[in-house]
Amino acid sequence: MSPRIKSLALSALLLLGSGSVSAYTLEEFKFDSPAQEAEFRDLIGKLRCLVCQNESLAGSQAGLAQDLRNEVYAMMRAGQPKDEILDFLVERYGDFVLYEPPLKPSTYLLWFGPFVFIGVGAFVVVRTLLGKKQAQDEPLSEAERERLQALMDPQRDAHSSDS
């Protein structure tokens, strides 16, 4: 275990559970152009704060997130292309660092599972609809209808209800 990972684990322990609620700002980072700033924003939006619950690097206040932001900033200033920066971080921290899970065999379930479910559901619905055509109409029996009316609408509302 490299010292870096160790300190990471330690900070993770310390920071877990401490919610981060105030706004940090990007003011400390200087950019050559608005395009570069936009690229940086995009990049930290794609990365995850490793010690937070459900926060991107862009939204997080945690100290570790700040470190990682500085690192990303430094790499970007050094002229590394976006993909290279992402690859480097994935290699170091695993897929967990990406806020959006990458598409690969182990995540097929995640990306396609819900659609398979919907497909099966749609199949069942369509079958039900087609089946309905042949099914016997089974309306309330006259006696049931009478009883229901007597119970529900004593005044026998004249209006047709619709909704």
Place this chain on the structure above:
Amino acid sequence: MIPELGHLALILALLLAIAQAGFPLIGSLTGHRPWMAMARPLAYGQLAFVAIAFAALADAFLISDFSVLYVSQHSNTLLPDIYKFSAVWGGHEGSLLLWALMLAGWGAAVATFSRNLPLPVVARVISVLGLVAIGFLLFMLLTSNPFERHFPVPPEGRDLNPLLQDFGLAVHPPMLYMGYVGFSVAFAFAIAALIGGKLDAAWARWSRPWTLVAWVFLTIGIALGSWWAYYELGWGGWWFWDPVENASLMPWLVGTALIHSLAVTEKRAAFKSWTVLLAISAFSLSLLGTFLVRSGVLTSVHAFATDPARGLFILIFLCLVIGGSLSLYAWRAPQVAEGGRFGLVSRESALLVNNLLFVAFTVLVLFGTLAPLIYEAFDLGKISVGFPWFNKMFLALAPFLALLLGIGPLARWKQDDPWRLTRLLKTAFVLSIAIMAIGNLPIVSGGAAWVPVGLALATWLVVAHLHLLRERLQHKQAGWPRALLADLGGNGRSFYAMVIAHLGVAVFIVGVTMVSNHEIEKDVRMSPGDSHELAGYRFEFLGARKVDGPNYIADQGHFLVYRGKRQVAELFPEKRAYLGGGMPMTEAAIDAGVFRDIYVSLGEGVGGGDWALRLYYKPYVRWIWMGAVLMALGGAIAVSDRRYRNARARRSAPAGVLDAKA
């Protein structure tokens, strides 16, 4: 002394709940009327004792009795009284007590407003509510007693989490819980119907208003939570796909499917067993939400507790409720005949697809929330599933729902002519395409592909519902103003309720589309006297000063916002340090408007009177909550429809007519 009385009241409430779960149900099965008749008094008794317990805890908070462990953990003498009161549900134990109070309240409401229902039905419904109450009261008494004392008594309490010291969060949980717990009534009606073996239109009509009321509360609760997150968390988002938010969204999605399928069951006696399944799911998901939040399985901002005993209890309770009701369903539902034939193009079909989509959304949310746990459990690696995944998946399905929403309400029950629908929707289609073309202009879309799509879908919805209104009113002989008044006075209300709720969806779509694609945010460093331009507004920073609050010290910035030469707002964002300790809190300053919000949040002081700040321009963000309010308003109006009042006004219904044979 008073906390002990509260504790005692809880124990008595548990005993009453056991009686409530037992006697009326057994009475209804054996036909023993005196036992069935015990249902109502027992429901009132339970409410009385849970209310006493709640009052005892509230009293301990208001007099700052720190000998009570829970009070010392969540309150402080400096806390303003209103937050001392809302602190009652600011933690795990108290929120359970609030839950139990609401459950008892719903039970008493059923007892009161069910005079026209056959006694066996009332008895079974109230018994099922009693069963649920046993679970929650036992949970509280065994693992989470809010009245536990401790020694030595600390001189001062630990303070309420500063995040919760806010009006929005004082009212958000009660609303949400009213919704969650409200689904227990729909659930109880479904279980009662399964026990009685009679699922019919009458059952649907009885449970419909209850389900609607619960849904309205849940809608308001979720909207309040979103609004609160927007102004309180300081980065201006309105939905984070946080597991806790997802936990409240799932019952809402299934509940939305449920209120639609109940409509079919009431009108056409179709979808019966499906509707029952939805009612069971809606409540099960409410419980699952509680489990996810309370057990600490998913830690997040909202999770107050991490205690394995508690987690285990809820898990067992959850299995009993879900397993028990599904077994009952499997046993009884096949006996319930599916009625109501309908064609491929019909209102029923549209509602069936609506249900499919809502269930699909629910599965998405459930799956996305649990996926990280599943992957970890099966050693598939650690993954993060956050808003990028949820947004993509939702956006893949949502347009279909919006398209369907324009067609379904126009379709006739039973069988409709596709060409009639096509003719009716021609104008809506043409106008939507026109709006899409306009939306596609760079000046409107700003290059974002979703802007034309979102605006076109909203147009589609609005025009389709205008057609619907015209359809309804043009054939009335009395002329439309009179027809409208007659409708609103009588049975037609639910129709307008539907139109309003659906227009709420259109408003919501516009809000989401615009704010997601056109918001502008800017990080700046400003010295007193500096000004900064953003989206045509000039923000002038006059400086920051210290202000004292009741239990915090804040840095308060002072801003003037100009549009051209005209001053449009004066803003005072704060950064608060609470005396009770904890993280500093950002209190954003917002100038709200119908078409845009201006949002300033104070970051860090960077020396020399300079401040790091975040400025936001958020177009149409209010439309998100206005949409939700319209949906809730629609639900509320639907409940006021006269056919439910008729059913309610009748007091002397011959009890037992409908299921005499049970």
